[in-house]
Amino acid sequence: MNTADIRSQFPILHQDVNGHPLVYLDSAATSQKPVSVIEAVKRYYEFDNANVHRGVHTLGSRATDAYEGAREKVRRFINASSTEEIIFTRGATTALNLVASSYARAVCGEGDEIVITPMEHHANLIPWQQVAKATGAVLKYIPLQPDGTIRLADVESTVTERTKIVSVVYVSNVLGVVNPVKEIAEIAHRKGAKMVVDGAQSTPHLKVDVQALGCDFYAFSGHKMCAPTGIGALYGKKELLQEMEPIEFGGEMIDHVGLYDSTWKDLPWKFEGGTPIIAGAVGLAAAIDFLEGIGLEAIEKHEKQLAAYAMERMLQIEGLTVYGPQHDRAGLITFNLDEVHPHDVATVLDADGIAVRAGHHCCQPLMRWLNVTATARASFYLYNTEADVDRLVASLIKTKEYFGYAIG
Template sequence: MNEIRKYFPILNQEVNGHPLVYLDSAATSQKPVQVLDVIRKYYDFDNSNVHRGVHTLGNRATDSYEGAREKIRKFINAKSTKEIIYTRGTTTSLNTVASAYGRQNINEGDEIVISYMEHHSNLIPWQQLAKEKKAVLKYFELEKDGTITLETVEKTITDKTKIVAITMASNVLGTINPIKEIAEIAHKHDAIIVVDAAQAAPHMPIDVQDLDVDFLGFSGHKMCGPTGIGVLYGKQQLLEEMEPIEFGGEMIDFVDLYESTWKELPWKFEGGTPNIAGAIGLGAAIDFLTEIGLDKIAEHEHKLVEYAMSEMEKIEGLTIYGPRDPKKRCGLITFNLEGVHPHDVATVLDMNGIAVRAGHHCAQPLMKWLTCTATARASFYMYNNTEDIDRLVEGLKGAKEYFNDVF
């Protein structure tokens, strides 16, 4: 994995006089030269709108844009490219399902089930839908280590449940949820399952057919791709039955003065000029991840988490949140240092060239469950190594000493 670092030019810099240690990939990953070069090539040689023209540049752009869709299909093992919708990111993907599917299928008294560990993007859309439709919003209870048991799932989902929306991997706790088993239980009650895979898609293999999920969303920028591009996967039958929520160019078939018809999937959900360079960049990122292997990336991160937890737990007064078993969590560790605000911890680490995230991580209900207002988070990716973790541990020790001396 040390060889991989050479593909990420941004890592070869100093921050505040120290070599950069980037531990914020859960917020956004860095981009390899393979992705940067493809985006630059598009703008240098192929810049044109897609689907609309018959000239050479337009054809090349369309081929690359739709070629990336096929790469995404293979990446998550969808049945058809009709099931792959380009969006701006996971937030848009989840909002699309809540608006286009939820408003058509949720009625007063129906249940929507989510968990306390959801990112706001997989909480607020369902919260608002429940309020609009006078539905019941329910939550899976968490175990003390931040996991969900299948017994809890069985107890919470009922015949009134119409939608189960859950993260595949928590952006705070790192918890990896048993999506396949939850989907099976949901379907037993004729409910659909919607999966937030923003923290999972960059780090572990996903097979939507094996998992039998109904909808799944993820973002390009967390998986070595550019910002502003994401994916909504949906089973074709469900997407066919849904009405689009954005109208305009690109998504129409025929327009009359008082009636219009829509294009077939996937384009009926892709109104307007799309993020062409973003889609092509995401395709290049998928090529890069596939060449390395998601299994290898997951194995590398499990080792880093195991090493980091063993070293961080030696620091007196440091609390780690989430499962202790590295195999039950993705490549991040959220923590607090006793007596020191996480923003102060992050500031001191930044002074030493170490980038971590601090705040509520767009998960305020989970912060309430953890009985804290904020945490610090170190998140790892393929380009991190044990030396980065050693720097983090030394930085945390330095922060503790600094604030002990000050206060």
């Protein structure tokens, strides 16, 4: 994997920020976009822009072919069995809300259980809170170990015969934990529950096979995997999607409309009301081509090596606390400097041209579990290098000096 060649394909990385070459370490929030994705979206708008599925003219046919071609590309990328199982959404948040609002509200009742973890992003927590309130279901949490990991024994004891839904993040956006979702799905199914996976942080960074994972639903966003913002997908097993009712109504998703009743199109279109995110799907297809050209296995290996290097260097800084496991983690490190607010850390780093995230990372319950109000986070992707880590470490030492603390 030639990182220098990869970096050359990302125009945004070749700029100075606050008088310093940009070091972008916030890919867990959103990734940067390569030229091939930018050009694919530009080319669509320049030559093929039209609405899909409706027109018989040439531009409409081109747009439809591009949109449905993108669906097939997503199907292959995550190894779904059919394009009928791929629903385009605005992103992982919309996809998870679709499962919660359509499927879970229909199957959950008083005293049923929904099982999640304390490390969930708000997008995979609040929808289940709302389902529990609406149906009388009970929301339960798999306990975390001191390093933020979960034990399968705890999954076994938390999931019961009353559990209808188990919903777990594949990769934590705070702890860097890679959860054993295949094994969790096996436990869920043995107890009669359905398995939902939040794949926002996993899909860009490791090879995903939804059939091998055994999940019933899988949600992800395009913007974290080199695609445009505003596009993502929900995978759902065909038999489950067929049972579900749409939650958005209007054009595109209907079959027959009468004055007092209507019927819906077949899968996947019954869940895609209105003009879809056509240019976003085109960009997502181009992003998949780009990532597969490099190889997801190579990307995962590169990121793990960077995270291990960063962990080794950062733990040498006295007064710096890293959250999550120190080994076998995804390519992000969440940390705090003693006595320095993470927003101040991020501000000083930004003055050096280094972009990191600071705050609760849409994981307020997890912050309380960690006994902090906020953290800083450096997240790595295929375009980052050890030199970026060295810049980060040097700037963190400078931050300590700026706030008057002794250097370890």
